[in-house]
Amino acid sequence: MSVQTWTYLLVGVTFVIYIGIAIWSRASSTKDFYVAGGGVSPWANGMATAADWMSAASFISMAGIIAFAGYDGSVYLMGWTGGYVLLALLLAPYLRKFGKFTVPDFIGERYYSKTARIVAVCCALLVSFTYVAGQMRGVGVVFSRFLEVDINTGVIIGMVIVLFYAVLGGMKGITYTQVAQYCVLIFAFMVPAIFISFQMTGNPIPQLGMGSTVNDGSGTYLLEKLNGLSTELGFSEYTNGTKSRMDVFAITLALMVGTAGLPHVIVRFFTVKRVKDARKSAGIALLLIAILYTTAPAVAVFAKTNLINTVSDQPYEEMPEWFKNWEQTGLLSYTDKNGDGTIQYVADVTKNELEIDRDIMVLANPEIANLPAWVIALVAAGGLAAALSTAAGLLLVISSSISHDLIKNVIKPSISEKGELLAARISATVAVVIAGYFGINPPGFVAAVVALAFGLAAASFFPAIVLGIFYKKMNKQGAVAGMIVGILLMLFYMLKYKFGVFDGGKEAVVELKENWWFGISPEGFGAVAMFVNYMVAIIVNAFTPTPPEAVQNMVENIRIPSGAGEATSH
């Protein structure tokens, strides 16, 4: 069977499974819709969280980014896993004990203020919309490369599928489809990695293969070989990278704290039965995520070594078939600058003749390693599972922010249960359509805004929630001031140093690098904005009245795990 037949078959089968699960797990109440009835087992929630978290970026792009960034890529590996430790130790158990439906619910009640709730709703919407646009685009790209349909048709097919199970099933439908999607995506990521690890090093476990000797009898270690190849071509050593230590530190911190502050991740911990299950399922989620996150750097090393060996200083005419295939997609391009007919892949931009899109590293990996057709098809199904599961989780945050936090709690508190459920379904539908629109017409700044989303979550939600739990006397003035100053500072820094808004546009950004505060890039600035948020909150708090007795009692109550009961409505 050809690659394309396999792809249609595997993608078709997985889609039928997702739709089947959606029909089986329809939501019949708002509690089903927002938190899957509050009775999800820790394992199911762990798997759903892992699928929710690992998006098209983790599945398709991350290994490629690491392959080209080397040690600098560690910021993503540590940043996007270490956040779960913060989540499990500082947030998840207490938010579960609090037992409501959304993150703005917590902010609004803990800080006894509608303003605080509305600020939180705005942050949640901003973060989730930027994210979901990227996912829809990912769906379109996978469709167009593997099924040879138009990108826009791909986005629309993806929209219909997500619409079906998110609108029908709400959190309940999403949770159980995410469980299935985790299985698909992890299988699809691991199979090629195991094959390639065995081919290159003789060790089938990629995590160990990465540190083994190359399978050519020379006895050199793989990483040593890659370091050698990299320096020969003028790049920096693979295991060293080029970013300053200060910047690596700040970016890692911003990503960790941002991860723990993302509403679509936090809300997953409202769905389990007890506080104890919230802790356990955070552990399970990270374990399942770690399987992919410890394999990705190994895939990066295999793919980079393979690539250099295959193309560097080789005649263009002798390139294998995959090279030509990917040239057609425009993701790989060769210009023979010195006219010698061989490929010079070097660090010096004036001499380099090969342009490679980073996404190729995962998508083309099975072809580069000559793996069977079904493995290549599997990667397509895995990429779709990763993008769809994350999109669905984000859509739920958007729809619950609107139907629950805005309509039920601010605009029309008298709305009936049935009316609220209908509102949730309508806002989910509208959100899918908007997300689809951005998927078809992506704004040029999606990637930059996704980085901003982490910074925003780090600068706003995380400090407000942590202070809300660990500092009983924190009042609304302090928390609101902290959130607003944190967000504005983060926005200012991004606009100035990422977009060059105040200095004459994007061209000015490179020069401004000299002026970075403490040498920290905009990607890492969320860490600084977070500290500013804490400081402002504590200082303002010192000069304003302490919170009411009832709120302080509530804080004492959420610190104790027993009596969590189930998620309750107002």
Next chain:
Amino acid sequence: MSSKQEHAKRYWKENLKYVTLLLIIWFLVSYGCGILFKDALDTFEIGGFKLGFWFAQQGSIYVFVLLIFIYVRLMNKLDKKYGFNLDATKPKAP
């Protein structure tokens, strides 16, 4: 302050002790071994890995997973010790 509040306060203090300890380890493996002391650790090798690089791309992630499961165990024990492990339907006076 009632004895019930005292009891809850003691539980909270022990919880904070665990959290602090685990977060110190969390910081040391990632920011310490993986970033700040990376160059020093890179002079050691395990298999084909330079140690600092290994912590940054592999080791810290394994430790993160362990830390959460250790916390789960510690807290389950602590809940039991303070009688907070029972369901809401059958509250037991401490």
